[in-house]
Amino acid sequence: MSDRIVESCRMCESSDLESVLDLGSTPPSDNFLTLEQLNKSETYYPLRLVCCKSCGLSQLSYVVDRETLFNPDYPYESGTSKFFRDHFEEMAASVTGKLNLAADDLAIDVGSNVGILTAAFQRNGVRSLGVEPVGRLAEKANMAGAETVHAFFDPDIGQKVRDSHGAASVITATNVFAHIDDLNAFVETIKILLKPTGVFVSESPYLLDLVQNLEYDTIYHEHLSYYSVAPMRSFFDRHGMEIIDVHPVDMHGGSLRTYVAFKGAHEVSESVGRYLANEKEQRLQDPEALKKFGAKAAAHKAELFEFLYELKREGKRIVGIGAPAKGNTFLNYCNIGPEILECLTEKAEAKVGLFAPGTHIPVLGDDFLENEQPDFGLLLSWNLKNEIMNNLSAFSAAGGKFIIPIPNIEII
Ligand SMILES: [Zn+2]
Incomplete structure (x- = not known):
């Protein structure tokens, strides 16, 4: 893998992309520097948001190599805030209840960080496993008793985990799905690991909150995609899957929790249609409407x-x-x-x-x-x-x- 310019949409492969907000060039947001590193050069990467005119997905125009972003010094730990810990506790309990999980079910958390959610599933009596690409974090999770595999979530690791642990009843990804460049490989891995009735639950910042609350600072190189329900629905449809439920969660300035399953395996909630209708009304997939958001961000910068x-x-x-x-x-x-x-x-x-x-x-x-x-x-x-x-x-x-x-x- 290496850096790349995005020439076609990550979800639908259309090359009809339109620029809606240019934040200039910045170094990767989590690459904090030591005193010695201040004497070295820093690499700046373009930070520009484009909207796909075909499926409506907002995404960055440039992808920084994931090994550069999620390097051994990657500092973010999800357990530092009580708000986050409470959130993961709620999520494990709510998903366990909603999907009727029991002791023989397996919950896999992707990008599991220090294992907060993995451990919370255990407390709900569900077998759990984390998959985390940053070695230091995976080690910390294992030390704390939350079993974690140190790896990027790719098809080969998916097969290995399935062989060693069996198929999963639920796969979770909180603030992770938006970080994935190769979504097709990611979903292939989900499909390798998920039981036929299993559910993929993901949480990602919601583009509508980002636009309405002017949260342009949540745009940074780790976040490759800025999701809304409509493009996700078309994307999963091409993979034989469907969104069965969606609701808002109070995370990262407004996120969506989406439940995705194999087509026909579960009933589809009315929430999905409701979100789609609202997104259309709010013109969330319309580049011209998104450019207005871009202009507001520029005005806010000057004012601040x-x-x-x-x-x-x-x-x-x-x-x-x-x-x-x-x-x-x-x-x-x-x-x-x-x-x-x-x-x-x-x-x-x-x-x-x-x-x-x-x-x-x-x-x-x-x-x-x-x-x-x-x-x-x-x-x-x-x-x-x-x-x-x-x-x-x-x-x-x-x-x-x-x-x-x-x-x-x-x-x-
Ligand atoms: Zn697209």
Whole structure:
């Protein structure tokens, strides 16, 4: 595998792609740098969103090699937030109940990270297995008792897992399906592993939320596709599968949980038709409508930069709160560097002591806020704003103010 320019749609293979938003070029959002690496060159890749005029899938125009993105230093861990842990607990319980899973059923989680969901299925009495491409994370999951195979989810590993563990009653993928370049191979792997009555449950950020809430920062190189129901439905149809249910989940600024099964194996919920009708009404697969979203993002960039610059002119001290991957799209696209944000404060230890890709803003521990008490904290993990503001109540009690950047600049 290597980098490639997207010349045809990942879902329908049409070459009729139209550009709707150009965020310039940025380094990969999770490639935080060490002090030594600041002296080396960084590779920037195009970050441009195109819409397929045939099936309507929004996708990036350029694919960075997955080995570059999900390298051994990949820092993201899904267990750092209580909100995420609660979410996976709810998901395991709800999927177990909905599909009537029992002790002899197998649940496979793809891109299982440190095994939070894998372990949650175990607690629901369901046999479970994680598949995770980052060795460090797979090892951490295994140490914690969540059995995990270290591999990319490809047909050959699918066959091996089926031989060793049997077929799965459910395969889950949370915030993973949107990261996959070769969707055909991914679905082939699902089909190798899934029982005839099995269900593939995936959660991905929903394009409608992204557009309506101006969440352009959630566009980064790991996220290759920006899903809506209509293109997914046509895609699975070509693979002999169908979406049987879909509902919203409060993750990553608004995601969809979709249930996919072999055609005819399960009843199709009315929710599917309802989503399709709404997407049509919202023109979610229409490049002209999406270009308006692109123009709004550009206007927001100018407004936010002006706002922060004005605070600096008044002599205020500003830091970024959180160092999520999406924050780096934001900082690079909006030209916000260390001259505006003194540092990014972060709870996840894996990132503390490193520097943000592109902008080189240092990442420090949350204790910086208490020790230095800056005037403003720009919330980059705005999707976790309630939890973060709650954790950092000492900062606000001492007069610190939070700036929520999206969808409208708001000071709390
Ligand atoms: Zn297409």
